[in-house]
Amino acid sequence: MSAPADSPVSDTDRTDPPPPVDDDGDDDGGSGGGWWSASPTWAKAVVAGGLALLLVLVGVIGGIALGRSTAESYGPAEGSIDVGFLQDMTVHHGQAVEMAVWARTNTADPQVRQLAFDIESTQTAQVGRMEGWLTLWGQALSPPPGQYMAWMGMPTASMPGMASPEDLARLRAATGRELDVVFLQLMLRHHQGGLPMMQAGAADASVPAVRALAQSMVASQTAESATMTQMLAERGAAPLPAPTDPHAGMHGMHGGG
Structure with missing residues (x-):
């Protein structure tokens, strides 16, 4: 559902450049730090889409393997x-x-x-x-x-x-x-x-x-x-x-x- 017109814009939807990434590599334990939070929206979409495609491929391969492994369990x-x-x-x-x-x-x-x-x-x-x-x-x-x-x-x-x-x-x-x-x-x-x-x-x-x-x-x-x-x-x-x-x-x- 889309947000109301007067609702604040989320960090991930901003068009401003992302904040600098902490080069120390320390995990601040919060939701605002790290490379994921610092990544632009389009990069997150690409990564999420790639993961979804990978899951589909894994499912297809698994289905084929399952079909082959169970083929002899049915039929005359x-x-x-x-x-x-x-x-x-x-x-x-x-x-x-x-x-x-x-x-x-x-x-x-x-x-x-x-x-x-x-x-x-x-x-x-x-x-x-x-x-x-x-x-x-x-x-x-x-x-x-x-x-x-x-x-x-x-x-x-x-x-x-x-x-x-x-x-x-x-x-x-x-x-x-x-x-x-x-x-x-x-x-x-x-x-x-x-x-x-x-x-x-x-x-x-x-x-x-x-x-x-x-x-x-x-x-x-x-x-x-x-x-x-x-x-x-x-x-x-x-x-x-x-x-x-x-x-x-x-x-x-x-x-x-």
Whole structure:
């Protein structure tokens, strides 16, 4: 609150030069001596502002440190549906992005290039979200070797639909129409193999955001699978045999189709 108009002006508000500082360094014990009282108002404001900024920075650093130290104390546990789904799907998406980048870069077909770009951009963004959640929860970004789909009750060394090293070599060696057909076949099978995991995540993940992500994957990849099937037919080719789902008999416990 501002002082009344007729109130005396305080020492700190005077425009006169400050009194000389006692060079003896003796503390007179009062409120009128020492360097602080002798400092002009603007200098006090600078010092106070600097201290306030320092406190803010200390709070920010402390908050970051606290967040890191407590990150592992919340979120789904290792081996949970949420963590297992995110870990497996991160790996699954990684190969899809790899194939999409190759096709987008090497195809001469505008439709194939657009499809590859859509898959690349969508799944790259989803990988970023999944890795972010796993990191926040203090979890590894991929499951232990041989433990894919363990969260669905049957650990396996390889997820359904994944392209083999020979498949990837065939994709890289192909050109022209053959490249387009091989890409569409491998990506369609890849989508089909990941569908049971996405359905299980959409049905049983405990974190609403994870369920929503899995549901969006089911919707987008089902639509893309229909598009790829049509594109293969237009190019006089047929899909590869659909991958075998090792958890076919367990869909009831996950709510999948």
